[in-house]
Amino acid sequence: MVAFPKPPFEGSCLCGSVQVSATALPLLTFACHCRDCQKFSASAYSLTTMFPSDSFSCTGELITGGLGSGGRTHYFCKSCLNFVYSQIEGADQRINLRTSVLNEAASFVPFVELMTDEKMPWADVPAVHSFSQYPRSLEELQALMDDYSKR
Ligand SMILES: [Zn+2]
Numbered sequence: 108m109v110a111f112p113k114p115p116f117e118g119s120c121l122c123g124s125v126q127v128s129a130t131a132l133p134l135l136t137f138a139c140h141c142r143d144c145q146k147f148s149a150s151a152y153s154l155t156t157m158f159p160s161d162s163f164s165c166t167g168e169l170i171t172g173g174l175g176s177g178g179r180t181h182y183f184c185k186s187c188l189n190f191v192y193s194q195i196e197g198a199d200q201r202i203n204l205r206t207s208v209l210n211e212a213a214s215f216v217p218f219v220e221l222m223t224d225e226k227m228p229w230a231d232v233p234a235v236h237s238f239s240q241y242p243r244s245l246e247e248l249q250a251l252m253d254d255y256s257k258r
């Protein structure tokens with residue numbers, strides 16, 4: 108097992124125009140199997156690493172995309188259209204970074220998987236916690252973050 112890297116965590120989009128950095132440890136890592144994420148990520152599931160907003164910085168030109176609904180804002184590199192991160196209304200203290208943009212992405216193993224009801228049958232993820240839907244409450248999310256911090 109490779110040691111987990113230490114902050115700051117750096118990363119970039121496909122073309123390198125957008126650079127990201129996080130100075131804090133991640134709050135949670137997860138894979139989402141929902142149909143929206145499958146389309147969004149052009150893959151079997153999306154990978155997210157959640158960071159405290161105040162630890163996160165990003166340079167380069169971004170545009171917003173996605174469904175533009177549900178109070179979620181999704182940011183993409185303006186040049187290469189790589190999906191970089193999302194911000195959820197009412198959860199301004201956290202940002203959801205797309206794990207794949209991190210330089211050490213492979214170290215950010217998904218701790219939780221969500222929406223396994225919509226999972227592609229062969230898309231297995233080595234998550235510790237598995238949810239058939241989304242976590243129902245903020246308490247449930249907090250419990251996951253607490254458990255993640257103890258790993
Ligand atoms: Zn780019």
Ligand SMILES: [Zn+2]
Nearest residue numbers: 139140141144
């Ligand atoms: Zn999803």
